[in-house]
Amino acid sequence: MANPYGSVFAAVLIVSLCASAVFIECSSAGLPHTVNGYAFDNPDGTSAVGATVKIYVSSRPAQTLTGTVSPDHAWTLNTGNFDTDWSDGDTLVIELYNEYGDINSTTLVLDRSGSQQAQNLTIPASRIISRVIVNDSAPNKGDVVKILARLINTTSASGHADQNISFYAGDAYAGLDETNATGWAEVDWTVPHNATFGVKTVNATHVNVYNNTTSLTVCHQSKITWGSPNSGNYSSGSITLSCEVTSVNLTPLDSYPVRFHYQNDGATQYIGEVNTDFNGGASVSWDISGLAEGTYHPKCNITDNVTSYYTISPDYEDNTSILIDRTSPVISGTSANETVVRTGSAVMITSNVSDVHSSVESVYAYIQKPDEANIAIARLYDDGTNGDAIGGDGTYTLQGAVDGFAEGTYYIDMVASDFAENSAESENALTIIKDDTPPAAANKNPANGSYVSETKPTISVDILDTASGVNPNTIDMKIGGASVSKSITAISNGYHVSHTPVSELAHGESVSVNVSSGDNAANNASYNWSFKIDALPPTISITSPDDGYSTSSQTITISGDVNGTDSVPTVAINGVNISLESEGNESSTYSVVVYLSTGLNSITAAATDEAGNTATASISVTRSFSSVGGGVSGSETTSSGEISVVLAESVNHISKISTDEVSVLKFDDVEIHEVEIQVSKDVESISIGIRKLSGKPPDVVKPAVGASYTYIDISAENITDEDVESAVITFSVPVAWIDENGIDEDRVSLQRYNETTQKWAKLSTQKLGRSKTLINYSAVSPGFSVFAIVGERETSGTAATQMPTAAIQPSAAPTAVPSLTATVSAEPTSTSQPDSLSVERAAVIGVLISILIICLLLYRDRDKIRSFLKRS
DSSP states (O other), rough: OOOOHHHHHHHHHHHHHHHHHHHHHSSOSSSSEEEEEEEEEOTTOOOOTTOOOOOOOTTTEEEEEEEOOOOTSSEEEEESSSSOOTTOOOOEEEEEEOOTEEEEEEEEOOOOOSSSEEEEEEOOOOEEEEEEEEEEEEOOOOOOOOEEEEETTTOOOBBBBBBBEEEEEEEEEEEEEOOTTTEEEEEEOOOTTOOOOOOEEEEEETTTTEEEEEHHHHHOOOOEEEEOOSSSSOOEEEEEEEEEEEOOOBBBBBSSEEEEEEEEEEEEEEEEEEEEEEEEEEEEEEOOOOOEEEEEEEEEEEOOGGGGGOOOGGGGGOOOOOOEEOOEEEEEEEEEEESSSSSTTTEEEEEEEEEEOOEEEEEEEEETTTOOEEEEEHHHHHHHTTTTTSSSSSSSEEEEOTTTTEEEEEEEEEEEETTTOOOOEEEEEEEEEEOOOEEEEEEEETTTEEEEEOSSEEEEEEOOSSSOEEEEEEEEEETTEOOOOOEEEEETTEEEEEEOOOOOTTTTEEEEEEEEEEETTOOEEEEEEEEEESSSOOOEEEEEEEEEEESSSSSEEEEEEOOOOOOOEEETTTEEEEEETTTTOOOEEEEEEEEEESSEEEEEEEEEEETOEEEEEEEEEEEOOSSSSSSSSSEEETSOEEEEEEEEEEEEEEEOTTTTTOOEEEEESSSSSEEEEEESSSSEEEEEEEEESSSSSTOOOOOSEEEEEEEEEEEESSSGGGGEEEEEEEEEEHHHHHTTTTTEEEEEEEEEEEETTTTEOEEEEEEEOOSSSSSEEEEEEEEOEEEEEEEEOOOHHHHHHHHHHGGGOOOOOTTTGGGGGGGGGGGGOTTTTTHHHHHHHHHHHHHHHHHHHHHHHHHHHHHHHHHHHHHH
């Protein structure tokens, strides 16, 4: 602060110096001698005008001189007024006193220079406002701030009572209060809503002289509210922290800094700072990935003073509590009151679940079929309801019926989640089988309604259940209404139950069986059946023809009687089942046509009843050789001298051929190996006979083209050409016959004789393949009659030109044919062919011509031959 009296002091000082200079110059040091100086206001504004100035020589303090400070702040005293002269070099003490008793002093060394100027004196403050205190250094607008100040005496350091203190906050008057006995005064200042933001000086003043100051900051915001998240549980990633800043009247504060931090175990960590938007909102992303599990307190605060960041008043700070939890719940066990259920069952599933941090939020049961398709998802509760016994004990319960579920096996996965969204799964924690179907009975033995020849038959049945399984303790077997001992053996999906009677059962006795059982789902069933004892065999006889009967016919009718002893028998003739005259009766007759082979035929009739008892009867019948036309044994000679003998024969019998099937007949000892028949209507009791002939049958013309290998007679009984849809005939021809007769193997065919038109028809023939000895063919025929296997000769090459058709003779029959064929021609000579003499003449003429040609060649080259012979 500039001294307002500097110019006056300078002027006085100059005059004094001039006067002193004159005095020194004009006189010597001695009495009287003046001392002068200036007294000024002290720093707190107290005036020094009128203050008392007292001087004395330090060695004689009892002798004092006093004066008063003039309005121009100057004072003057004459040291000549001391009672005792002073000496040059004495120390003069100068003291200044004001009205309040405040004192200040200085010293001056006296000399003989004349008037002496003392240094300036300042009246010190006797009282000060020692402290100014505010209870809130950063208030909001509208907040009430308590301001205190203390007035004390600097000498005694005690408070001044009953003194008025005025308070100011910045430019605003804050109030007036009188100090108490200890010197304290206080006022409550309400921060005006129109106050400017920033630092304000708080001033306490006494009589406009004594004052002191402090400061406070009117903050830019008046209210902060936590936005999100609420207190909760989190596992990883980032969390968005947000808050809202408004004024006291809830007006959003825009573009103002908000700081975010968190506390954990007492330590504070900075997160980030962001300015509010126009809605007063501020948010930051908090990455918690690297933080350990535990409880954290994210906070946001607002302040202008970064140094007070962690000391900000709670009024400007809001927070929440976050639990970081990465540990999944633990599913320690899952069980059910029933695991095998049926419709109407009430199932209660319980699961023990715990979580070390954030606690369990939910537990679900995923009910699945074996294909892992979810059938239902149900929630378990730990709240003391829905079958749960005690709420909050960590045991979660689901109670419900299974009526809507289909039968089968169900797998239950348990999934538990905590509030931090950590989850745990217990796969296939439980298996439940729903079964509404009782066990089934299979393989009843003896079968229901059957006949049994044994008098101690083993009675058995298989009890099966593929769902919950058979409960063996429920199995019971009764014979004739009485429980019997039984053997129970485990098999796949169930048990095999059997019993063998100790005592024999009587012939004709009807035996009733009852078996009852249940499964593990308490489904029960009972099974009943019966059978009959037939311990005696049936009887059978052949009444016609007599044993030893002889005939040349291809067929014979066999007749007889059959009788059962309790059950109905069946009859087979030579192993082929036949129909009875009275079907389904214990006693009946039978009659059946049987094909005979040439020679001795054994015919056996066998009867088998329903219990498996059998009886047989046999006779022998002889069939002699017959011609193709029948009626004559051996061979037959026509008017033209032709003969035909049966070389081999094979017969097939078929009980039935249906339109929806193809029947294949196999034959032995003949060139026809197989006949495949498809019919246009169902036919029954069919017989197909094949006879290989030694030559062309009598009264049958010869095929017009080609050489005949053999003739075949195929006869059929109980089937006509109209019944035949198609007949595929498979046959073979020896390779030797093909080669010996110059036959083109691709031009071999099967030809059929038509008795009505008396002509041969060439059938569609296909070569199937060949071996070393045979070539196989197949042909399609519309019916059966006499057939010829015909081969056409090659059309080019030496064999075709040098061997006339009339000279071809069929080869001998295979070795399997009787020796009779060795003396009989396979194909009679036609009258239209040249005789043997003509052939011989042609041969002689050919030889002679050859000799003539040779002679002519020799004669032409005679000279060359002669020369050759000479050289030789």
